Amino acid sequence: MQNRRQVTAAGLLLGSGLLTPALAQSNPSPQSSAEQFAARLSAGDIDGFSKLFADSYVNHQQSAAAPAPANVSPKQATAAFFKARLMAMPDLKVAIEVVVTDKEHVAASFVYSGTHKGVYFGVAPTGRALRFTSCDIFRVQEGLIVEHWGMGDIAGVLAQLRA
Numbered sequence: 001m002q003n004r005r006q007v008t009a010a011g012l013l014l015g016s017g018l019l020t021p022a023l024a025q026s027n028p029s030p031q032s033s034a035e036q037f038a039a040r041l042s043a044g045d046i047d048g049f050s051k052l053f054a055d056s057y058v059n060h061q062q063s064a065a066a067p068a069p070a071n072v073s074p075k076q077a078t079a080a081f082f083k084a085r086l087m088a089m090p091d092l093k094v095a096i097e098v099v100v101t102d103k104e105h106v107a108a109s110f111v112y113s114g115t116h117k118g119v120y121f122g123v124a125p126t127g128r129a130l131r132f133t134s135c136d137i138f139r140v141q142e143g144l145i146v147e148h149w150g151m152g153d154i155a156g157v158l159a160q161l162r163a
Contacts, residue, residue, distance in 0.1 A: 030106035030140040031099055037138075037145075038094040038110060044086055050079040054144040061150045078148075089114030089130065097133075107137045116161060121154075123161040132156045
């Protein structure tokens with residue numbers, strides 16, 4: 001309910017002229033960051049996706065199956081990981097199942113779906129439809145994602161690729 005009140009308050013301020021659309025967009029809600037995360041990936045917009053993250057971004061998620069490359073920033077590593085996902089599934093769509101927010105955090109359950117048309121995790125294209133999930137928590141400051149904690153279903157992806 002808190003987010004609904006914030007949106008309503010922002011709407012009232014916009015309607016009254018006290019808050020301009022440019023100012024409203026300069027400090028979007030944490031929920032907006034999750035929505036843009038899904039929208040940019042669904043549009044295949046890796047450059048726009050990368051701009052969602054602060055240069056000082058910290059990724060707390062560690063994965064033995066998908067370790068971050070050496071000598072790149074966490075922001076660059078995250079962009080590279082999702083660029084590889086988009087190359088493997090050019091028709092990738094990302095939906096949000098559930099979202100929970102507070103003042104500077106958003107937790108979201110994302111559902112990814114697409115067709116395996118490129119090499120992914122070392123597996124040649126199979127043409128299979130893939131569907132998998134992740135649960136992610138972002139800390140957002142000044143409209144940018146500054147920290148991430150999460151769990152993705154890489155084991156589920158690999159099982160689908162090798163089925």
